[in-house]
Amino acid sequence: MLKNLLSLLAIAFVGVFSAHGQAFKGRVLDSGSSPIIGAYLIHGDSEHHAHTNDSGYFVLPGVSAGDTLQISHIGFERQIYVIEDLTKEVTIRMKDAAIELGEVVFSQDINPLNTLSRIDLKTNPVNTSQDILRKVPGLFIGQHAGGGKAEQIFLRGFDIDHGTDINITVDGMPVNMVSHAHGQGYSDLHFLIPETIERVDFDKGPYNADKGNFATAGYVNFQTKRGLDKSSVSVQGGSFNSMRTVGLFKLINDKKSNAYIATEYLSNDGPFESSQNFSRLNLMGKYGLTLEDGSDISLLASYFTSKWDASGQIPVRAVESGQITEFGALDDTEGGVTSRMNLALNHTKQVNDRLFVKNNAYYSTYDFELFSNFTFFLEDSINGDQIRQRENRAIFGAESQVTYSNAFSGGDYALQFGVGVRNDFIRDNELAGTKNRDSVRFVTQRGDITESNYYSYVNFDLFLSKLRINPGIRVDYFKYLYQDQLTPEYDPASLTAAVVSPKLNFIYTVNPSVQVFLKSGIGFHSNDTRVVLERPNNESILPRGFGADLGGNFKLSPRLIVNGALWYLGLEQEFVYVGDAGIVEAGGRTARKGVDLGLRWQANNWIYLDGDFTYSYARSIDDPEGDNLIPLAPRITTTGGLSVEKNGFAGALRARYLQDRPANEDNSVVAEGYTILDLNASYSFSNFSVGFFIQNLLNSDWKETQFDTESRIRLANGQLEPSPVSEIHFTPGTPFNFTGFVKFSF
Known part of the structure; x- marks a missing residue:
């Protein structure tokens, strides 16, 4: 009897379980x-x-x-x-x-910043390659070499140069160049066609175990579109003989596979008296396939080449004396040529309810040649101080990541493990003195570099009701090899180094509208391989950054989102390779702290307002008070805009503000700030879109990049200055710049 009753209960339990x-x-x-x-x-x-x-x-x-x-x-x-x-x-x-902020829901396992980036991409699409990095709130860029050189980056109190303290990737493929001829972490994103961007994944601070080298101030990963729902061609033209054509061509788009080709060509003379003669060609193809076992594979192939002339950074005294205008030049033979080819393979598979696997592999070749003249006749009063930096590079790497989680079945944890490798083979990495770009007067450095980075990381997520606890740890091992070609014998210098980077984050989701967090972690940026020649005792080869963030995300009303954070980031003693001089400089310990604030407000179904404010306090720890400012570290930055989209019309008025900042350690030389307004508008009907972009709507006079540099110039009378002068050298910002476009989709 009891046995039959138990059987009936079991059948009933199974039935209930099956049904519910x-x-x-x-x-x-x-x-x-x-x-x-x-x-x-x-x-x-x-x-x-x-x-x-x-x-x-x-x-x-x-x-x-x-x-x-x-x-x-x-x-x-x-x-x-x-x-x-x-x-x-x-x-x-x-x-x-259309964007509807009411759809935003805060969750323990979703990065709210990525949600905000999607909002910003939808309401303010990327119009130029310079706009790409500006999608990260609080990030400013500056161009100072004719449009072809990688932009200078500013973020969280850092003058990051061209990428030393921000980790940048595209579809998991690294953009930062280690041991680059011009500067450590050099990040040329110009191979990325803006219209192919699907998503921008970013975070600030060294808090993510899966992000390694250069991820101190933060990281940015651009994800390209897997496929297209339609093809399109567009033509743009405007001020300064600018022209740009873009083609996106859908080849396949069905349930199992996707393929498309993207092309871009642009040219521009620029506002300078000596034409930039700038041109760039981008070709890209992507193929995606979903297999019967659920595996998802995508292959990206791209090629990019660019060449340009530049008027360089000019001293204020040459403009104030009337010797040249702000768009003139003291050496207009600067410029460069660069190219990059990429292959990137990505594979993901949801093995079962608990196991997710992600693999990626990449191979890139890269050529770079840059001519610059920062000091004019300071070192050589006869021939001038023009330099050439160049290299030929091959990069290959791979990463495998496994995530095991029981959260899908109502569990409370997730474990992630990753392992990877990156190898850079750099040939003929050179710094040489040149004249008029056609004669080499001397070679300061030339060598072959091999740099390998092996790494592994573990992430653990523990979900306790509304609280997510996220400890993680990462281990990076580097092997450096440098063969000096200026010595007659083969005797490569070598060094190995390792760094451990722990992380610990707490995210508390009060409800779908309120989330607070405390993040902490250690990150690092590697130094140039040539540091091994100066620091053979392994001293500060991998300087660490210690960071903490306290903040939150708040949905104050269905259409108003506010986010903010108090943050701190301290860097260890570091030695930085200065590619322009071929020397190693001691950087000392530094500390930065500040505030980030952001707002997204949707007034109604067609009006959208966004704004981001940052304040940063940056100081050198080892220098005396008053002489401990960090040159060019941004203090206050603000960006924001008003966007409108209704009945086929879309437009946006955007502003960016950068406050005055110190150009040297005691603030006796100041880099002037600026406020710039941009405007864009378009109208779509049938398969056509027409519109325009206006950069610098008010035609403001501004300095895009500035440096306190000691130089000696040849005066208008042909005589050299009697002695060198140290002052602001700058590249002027673009004046009022109108570009119109027409786009056809099919």
Whole structure:
């Protein structure tokens, strides 16, 4: 009797479990078959909900056939889905829609900054290659070499130069160049076509174990589109003989595969009296395939080449004396040529409800040649001080990441493990003295560099109700090899070094509208391989950065989001290779602290307002008070804009402000700040779009980049200055610049 009763109870329990405990599984994709990360699925009759992971995969337990789900994500139409079959995984495709801040939901496992970046991309699309990095709130850039050189970057109290303290990747492929001829971490993003960007993933500070070298002030990963839902061609033209053509061509876009080709060509003379003669060609192709076993594979191939002339950085005294105008030059033979070829393979697979695997491999070749003249006749009163920096590089690397999580089945933890390698083979890395770009007078340095970085990391997430605890640790091992070609014998210098970078983060999600966090961690940036020649005792080869953030994200009303953070970042003693001089300089210990504030407000369905404010306090620790300012460290920056989109019309008025900042250690020389307004507008009808961009709407007179430099110039009468002068040298900012465009989609 008891046995029969137990059997009946067991059958009933199984029946109840089967009816109410089954799980609905699948992926959420956009119209181009890219995974939608962080899509929110909620069961219509209960509080059960789920989010999609990095591959768009979800598991929603406790549902039955016939139940109704609501699926939402910022920038997509909300969708109602009726479950028909629980035995098969489904693919749900969402359609693009206007931004609706009411769709934003804060969650323990979703980075809110990535949600904000999607909002910004939708409301203010990237119009130029210079706009790409500006999608990171608080990040400023400056160009000072004719448009072809990588931009100078400013973030969180750092003059990052061209990338020393920010980790930049595209589809997991590194952009930063280690041991570069011009500067450590040099990041030339010009191979990325703006219209191909699908998502911008970023975070500030050294808090992510999967981000290694250069990730001290933060990281940025640009994800390109997997596929296109339509093709398009556009033509732009405007001030300073500027011209740009872009073509995006859909080849395949079905349930299993996607393929497209993107092309870009642009040319520009610039506002300078000596033409920049700038031109750039970009070619890119991407292919994606979903296999029967659920594996997702994408292959990216691209080629980029650019050449330009430049008027360089000019001294203030030459302009004030009337010798040249602000768009003139003392040496207009500066400029350069560069090219890059990329192959990147990415593979992901959701093995089961708990196991997710991600692999990527890449190979790049890169050529670089840059002519500069910063000091004019300071070192050589006869021939001048023009220099050439060049190199030929090959990069290859790979990374595998495994994530095991029971969160999909109602669990409370996730474990992530990654391992990877990056190798750089650099040939003929050279610094030489030249004249008029056509004669080499002497060679200061020339050598072959081999640099290898092997790394591994572990991330652990523990979910305790509303609290997420995220400890992590990363280990990086470097092997350096340098063969000096200026010595007759083969005797390479070598060195190995390692660094351990622990992290610990706390994220508390009070409710879907309030989230607070405390982040802490150690990051690092490597120094140039040639440091091994100066510091053979392994001293500060891998200087560390110690950081902490305290802040939160707040949805104060359905259409108002505010985020903010108090932060600190301290750097150890470091030795920095100065590529322009071929020397190693001691940098000393530094400390930075500050405030980040951001606001996103949607006034109604077609008016959108955004703003970001940063304050940074940067000081050198080892120098006396009054002589301990960090040159060019930004103090106050503000960016913001008003966007409108209605009935085919879209437009935006945007502003950026950079406060005056010290150009030397005692603030006796000041780099002037600026406020710039930009305007864009477009109208779409049928398959056409027409519009314009205006940079520097008010035609402000501004200095885009500035340096306190000692130089000696030849005066208008042909005589040399009697003695060198140290003062601001600058590249003028672009004046009023109008560009019109027409685009056809098919």
